[in-house]
Amino acid sequence: xxxxxxxxxxxxxxxxxxxxxxxxxxxxxxxxxxxxxxxxxxxxxxxxxxxxxxxxxxxxxxxxxxxxxxxxxxxxxxxxxxxxxxxxxxxxxxxxxxxxxxxxxxxxxxxxxxxxxxxxxxxxxxxxxxxxxxxxxxxxxxxxxxxxxxxxxxxxxxxxxxxxxxxxxxxxxxxxxxxxxxxxxxxxxxxxxxxxxxxxxxxxxxxxxxxxxxxxxxxxxxxxxxxxxxxxxxxxxxxxxxxxxxxxxxxxxxxxxxxxxxxxxxxxxxxxxxxxxxxxxxxxxxxxxxxxxxxxxxxxxxxxxxxxxxxxxxxxxxxxxxxxxxxxxxxxxxxxxxxxxxxxxxxxxxxxxxxxxxxxxxxxxxxxxxxxxxxxxxxxxxxxxxxxxxxxxxxxxxxxxxxxxxxxxxxxxxxxxxxxxxxx
Numbered sequence: 150x151x152x153x154x155x156x157x158x159x160x161x162x163x164x165x166x167x168x169x170x171x172x173x174x175x176x177x178x179x180x181x182x183x184x185x186x187x188x189x190x191x192x193x194x195x196x197x198x199x200x201x202x203x204x205x206x207x208x209x210x211x212x213x214x215x216x217x218x219x220x221x222x223x224x225x226x227x228x229x230x231x232x233x234x235x236x237x238x239x240x241x242x243x244x245x246x247x248x249x250x251x252x253x254x255x256x257x258x259x260x261x262x263x264x265x266x267x268x269x270x271x272x273x274x275x276x277x278x279x280x281x282x283x284x285x286x287x288x289x290x291x292x293x294x295x296x297x298x299x300x301x302x303x304x305x306x307x308x309x310x311x312x313x314x315x316x317x318x319x320x321x322x323x324x325x326x327x328x329x330x331x332x333x334x335x336x337x338x339x340x341x342x343x344x345x346x347x348x349x350x351x352x353x354x355x356x357x358x359x360x361x362x363x364x365x366x367x368x369x370x371x372x373x374x375x376x377x378x379x380x381x382x383x384x385x386x387x388x389x390x391x392x393x394x395x396x397x398x399x400x401x402x403x404x405x406x407x408x409x410x411x412x413x414x415x416x417x418x419x420x421x422x423x424x425x426x427x428x429x430x431x432x433x434x435x436x437x438x439x440x441x442x443x444x445x446x447x448x449x450x451x452x453x454x455x456x457x458x459x460x461x462x463x464x465x466x467x468x469x470x471x472x473x474x475x476x477x478x479x480x481x482x483x484x485x486x487x488x489x490x491x492x493x494x495x496x497x498x499x500x501x502x503x504x505x506x507x508x509x510x511x512x513x514x515x516x517x518x519x520x521x522x523x524x525x526x527x528x529x530x531x532x533x534x535x536x537x538x539x540x541x542x543x544x545x546x547x548x549x550x551x552x553x554x555x556x557x558x559x560x561x562x563x564x565x566x567x568x569x570x571x572x573x
Contacts, residue, residue, distance in 0.1 A: 320348050320381045322390035330399045332466035335369040337398060341379060351380040355398065372402040406460045406468040414481045416447045417474070421458060432457040448476045449559045478561040480509065484551065489572040490535025490543065499569055500532035501553060512554040515569075518547070535571055546573045 323342040328335070341350060344363060352360045354367045355375030369375065374396040382389035408421045420443045421429060431439040431446075434455055438446055448454070454474050461467035483502040490497050501511060506529065513531045515524035523537045523544060535544050548570050555563040 318383060318386065319388045319390045320383060322379050322381045322392040324379045329397060332401045332403045333370060333372045335400045336366060337369065338364060338366045340364050341381065347383055349382050349384055353378045369398065369400045372400045374399050401464045401466050403466040404460045404462050404468045406458050406470040408458045408470065415478050416445055418445050419443065419456065421460065427460045427462055430459040448478060451477050451561055478563065480555050480557065480563050482553065482565065484567050485569065487570040487572055498532040498534055500530065508558055510556040514552045516550040544571055546571045
């Protein structure tokens with residue numbers, strides 16, 4: 150069977166529970182607390198009064214006036230700042246203030262010498278863009294396209310230099326070379342007028358070769374006229390500048406100093422088949438021995454000699470070539486092939502035949518088929534009568550081997566060998 154709880158029963162239960170609480174609710178206590186609070190009119194009541202409206206209106210007008218005065222003063226200050234001019238001792242204007250960012254633009258070729266920048270004119274931290282060819286600030290030389298900063302100190306503001314990093318700046322595309330005319334091959338070093346690690350350089354040398362070095366060295370291997378160009382830009386900028394110098398490099402043609410030579414009885418002939426208008430110089434170990442296109446030279450000693458040929462054209466270009474020659478002095482001596490030492494007075498002796506044999510020291514040695522020395526003589530005249538040394542017996546007919554050892558007056562030693570036949 151279900152039990153229904155009536156409304157009056159629920160109220161009795163709640164009232165009973167509240168009566169069991171230690172601090173019972175008393176509405177009189179709340180009234181007493183409210184009467185003891187300070188008596189102040191609410192803000193809404195104050196605003197609704199006549200004086201409240203006047204005070205709020207006066208405060209609003211004061212705030213608006215202060216804000217307008219502040220911006221008006223700043224604008225006048227900036228305008229006055231924009232119109233200020235720096236002057237040097239001669240009174241010429243040398244700097245004007247840019248309307249943007251309180252920048253000072255140095256825009257002519259005058260100089261600022263020992264000039265303190267008045268802090269009433271320039272604000273510390275503002276920038277001065279130096280755009281003059283060579284302005285001087287505080288006795289320091291500033292190159293063009295530099296930037297100066299206004300710095301505050303105890304007495305006044307002054308200008309300090311800083312590099313320009315403005316991406317709108319374009320470096321100057323101008324250059325020069327240490328040599329513009331010469332002979333092939335020609336080495337040329339190029340220099341940009343404006344040097345900086347923040348600049349990108351692109352060189353075109355006119356012979357299909359390029360370089361990105363700041364000051365490159367280039368070799369011209371062929372003759373002709375060459376147009377050189379330089380393109381520059383800052384790495385963080387898209388703006389670039391280019392200068393081109395037509396026919397800036399002139400390379401003149403150089404001759405070819407090649408030569409050939411031949412030898413005949415220690416006489417060497419040197420020949421150059423180049424242009425007859427060229428001048429020639431022949432050198433042996435740096436000693437000049439001829440200035441003719443073709444020349445001869447007689448060597449008197451053995452050794453390796455360095456022969457140099459220098460030829461020059463009418464345009465002033467020269468070329469040199471050197472060749473090493475191994476010289477062996479050979480004496481032109483004739484030896485007979487056979488003789489008949491039978492005492493008939495015809496062809497009875499065997500020995501060297503030639504000119505000026507008396508100027509030579511000659512040793513003649515004769516060997517039989519067994520390699521045994523059968524004859525030797527070193528006094529002039531050097532001849533063999535067909536007899537065996539020591540026995541004075543005639544050698545048997547047949548083939549014998551001879552050897553000559555020759556020493557000339559220069560100390561050169563030469564040796565020659567051959568065979569001779571003794572006829573019956």
